[in-house]
Amino acid sequence: MYAYNSIHVPSNATQSQNLDQKKAQLFQWCVDGKCKEIRNFVEDNLERKNMLLEPNKHGVYCVHQAAGFGRLNILELLVEEYGADVNVVDENRWKPLHYAVRRKYTSQQKATVKMRDICQTKKLSEANNDLALFVTSDKFSRLVEEGVRKRSIAGLADLAEDSNEDDSSEESMDHSPDKGIIDNMKNRSFKFHPPVKYLMQKMSESDVHEDTLKQDFVNVLQHAIVHNNFEAVLEMIKHFSEHSTSDTSLSEMLNLQYESDNKWTTLHTAASHGFDEIVKVLLYYGADMGLLDERKWTPFHYAVAEGNSDAIRTFVSYAREKQDKYAVIDGLTDSPHTPMQLAIINGHISIVDYLLDEKVSLTTVENTSDTCLHLACKSNDVKLFDLIFEKDKSDLDKCNRLGQSPLHYAAIHDCDKVARRLIENEANLELYDYNKRTPLFLAVEHNSKKTLNVLLEKGVSFRIVDRSLKTCVFIAVEKDSLEALKILLTHIGDDFSILANKGDDRNRTPLHVAAEKGCIEAVNILLESAKADVFARDYQEETALHLAAQNGHKEVVKTLLGNTPRLLDQLDNKWDSALHKAAQAGQSSVVEFLLLTKTKFTKRNKSKKSALDLAALHGHLDVVRILVRETKSRYDTIRIKEILVSPTNECLNSCSYRVNL
Known part of the structure; x- marks a missing residue:
């Protein structure tokens, strides 16, 4: 009974399912190296022969499978007898050679090929033709593979050694880079890759253009290298050096x-x-x-x-x-x-x-412009730092193009151990970078708590300001470095209040920044521990309340007004109140809260615009509704008309919302 008759196809299977199952069995035989089963299945049937040359549902051909599993006998069968194309590609544009170099040729497969060669050409062919034919069979392959696993075939080691000596000049000596590699190869058993050799030869004999072959060579060689297939790499290099006809x-x-x-x-x-x-x-x-x-x-x-x-x-x-x-x-x-x-x-x-x-x-x-010492200060590895520093101590205070020294880098990356080692070697604590910031500033900016503690313990100056006149407290608030802010509060004592009330080059204090960002924790620290001045004004005469209202930070607004109701009436240089700012920005929740304080929402700024005008001008309908509703609840009809019809008619002309009086 032929092997293909063992394929079980359900009686109700469709023709497509039947075909898929037969094709799957063919692919499995290619994987297992079963030539006899494939021949019996195909025989003289053209339809079944075509199945060998067609891809499966994944775009993979039988020749790919045979190459991928190192089945040289199947490759020879497919190519020589059935005309399989060695240049056929799968859906990834991979050729059979790509598959071949991805898998190392196993010792069993190498033994099979070597033993066949030895038996046919040297040991058996002259003495016993029947035995010589036997070694080409699938049964012999299985016996040799079993013998390699169990080490039970008599004389296998001796025959292998003989084969190594016979082809060492061809496979090793002439194509090895140095004696170290040669010795290493001698210690390997069966140093070759027949599937790669066979496919390379067949590809060279094909009608593919020389340039395509060259690109294929590089492409496949990369695959072989990625999979650490040493034998495949050597086989490809050897083949190209011996058989290439190009000028390359x-x-x-x-x-x-x-x-x-x-x-x-x-x-x-x-x-x-x-x-x-x-x-x-x-x-x-x-x-x-x-x-x-x-x-x-x-x-x-x-x-x-x-x-x-x-x-x-x-x-x-x-x-x-x-x-x-x-x-x-x-x-x-x-x-x-x-x-x-x-x-x-x-x-x-x-x-x-x-x-x-x-x-x-x-x-x-x-x-x-970073020195090696700069880079060593990123890892907080003292041993690495010592290796570099011992070789060149001149870079201790050398600055890169940003003006930053190795100590600046230690501060940025919170490398406290390296920072201590730098300070022990007398690194300058007060070096400025291009922003006129010392390592202390960078430790604060990056919330580098451990390094910040080291710098403060070593007596670094904290009263200095950077190029923008910002203090270290200002930087802590600006960069949301709350842990650093708390460390500064602990270490610098009474000076904290002075630094917390010092403005930058735009007269903004840390409280302005905290209010603008909506950082309620920083606001509380500044108000409670630093007695921050809530009436401080920046270059536009805005208070912290103006900024909090404009950015919709309702909780900050509540906190600022908590103990200072008078702050509500403060105006900036455009005569805008906090309500003007909130209405113009469309901050409806802040507007509602400010209205609860009974603020005079009808006041007009320098441009004679009320909060309602500004909300209408910028199209904030929700704020307009809130202010109109508040107007109706506070005033009579005549006064309502006076409020809603502004000198600039912003409410009627700029807002699509119509008020029913």
Whole structure:
């Protein structure tokens, strides 16, 4: 009985379901390497033969499956006997070769192929033709795979060693970059990848244009590298170097940038993933470690950023031999960061230590003004800081283009341990940045509580102001750094009240800022602990109440008016009251609250506009309704008409709302 007769199809299955089940079985046979079952199923039936050459519902072909699972016997069957196309693509535009390089060739599969070769060509073919035919069968494949697993086939190890010695010059010596790799390969069993070799050969023999083949080579090689398929990489490189008919050299091929957003070369990919053996192979065959990708990073940058120590050592060793490449190690290229800077940024202490031992420069590139010591002050790692500082102490107070020193950086990132170490080494506590802000200001701005405590304990000056005449208390309120505000209140005592009432270059006090932002907690701290002046006026003569009302912060308005009712009558330089501000901004909840205080809402400003006029002018109908309702409840009909018909007719002409008198 033929194997295909074992396919169970329900009696009520549709023709489409029947076809899908048969196709699924075919795909499974391709995965399992069952040539006999496939031949029996297909026989001379054209329809079934076509099933081998058609995709499944996912756009995958049988030849993809066979390649993906390393079934060389199925690949040969599909291509040689049934005419499968090795350049066919799935829905992801992947060819069978993409599938082949994603999976490493297993020891069982390697043993099967090697044992067949040995038995056919050297050991058995002359003595026993029947046995020679037997080793090409599926049964032999299963026996060899079982023998590899159980180590029970007599002489398997000896035959494998013989095969390694016979083809070592072909597979290893001539195509290995150095003795380290050669020795490593000798210790491997069955060092080849037949499916990749077969597919590469068939693709070269096809009618595909040379440029397409080159791009396919780079594309598939990237896949092989990503999956750390060392044998596949070697097989592809060997094939291209031996069979290419184009003018493009192997090194040029390896240095082609992959068609993607990052523009990586093969060496970028291997370095990023830390596949050291592949890095060595690529360097040997001419991959350029100095090429920049889209980010202007070299492969060495990626090796360092990802912390791939073995690849880093390989690059450094290679650069030492090739003196013209050592600038890549120092990183003094067009890159935004040097490799040393990347090691520091990512906190790779062991790599920083290694690079320093290799005399890698601490010089920064022109694209950034941060020194290595600046970057070390971001991590709060004292050991990392000490490594850098011991190599170059001259950068202790060096400022970047923003005028910030390493201590500024420690303050920004709340690195209290590093801040202490900087201060112990006599770092300047009072250095200004370009905004005339000391590290104290930046600690407050970024709410860096631990570093702020360290700076205050060490006696940093807190009375100074920045370029905008803002105090540290002002900055704390402006940046919502409430924890920092409380620390300042605890440490500076009576001076807190002085700083809390000091205005900036626009005469705004911290209370103005807190009211404008609606930060009720900051408002309470300033009123209760600093006795902040609620009548203080800014450059437009606005009080904190004006700003709170304009921005709709009802709770802040309540708090400010709580103990100071007179504040309600304060006018700014346009004669606007808090009610004018709220009405103009359409803050209906604040308007309703202010009306409860019985404020005189009919007052007009310098432009002779009342709160009602301003609400109408800006189209705030809800506020207009509130004010009209309040007008009706307070005044008689004659007075109502006088109020609603303003000198500028704002209510009648600018607002679509019509008042029924």
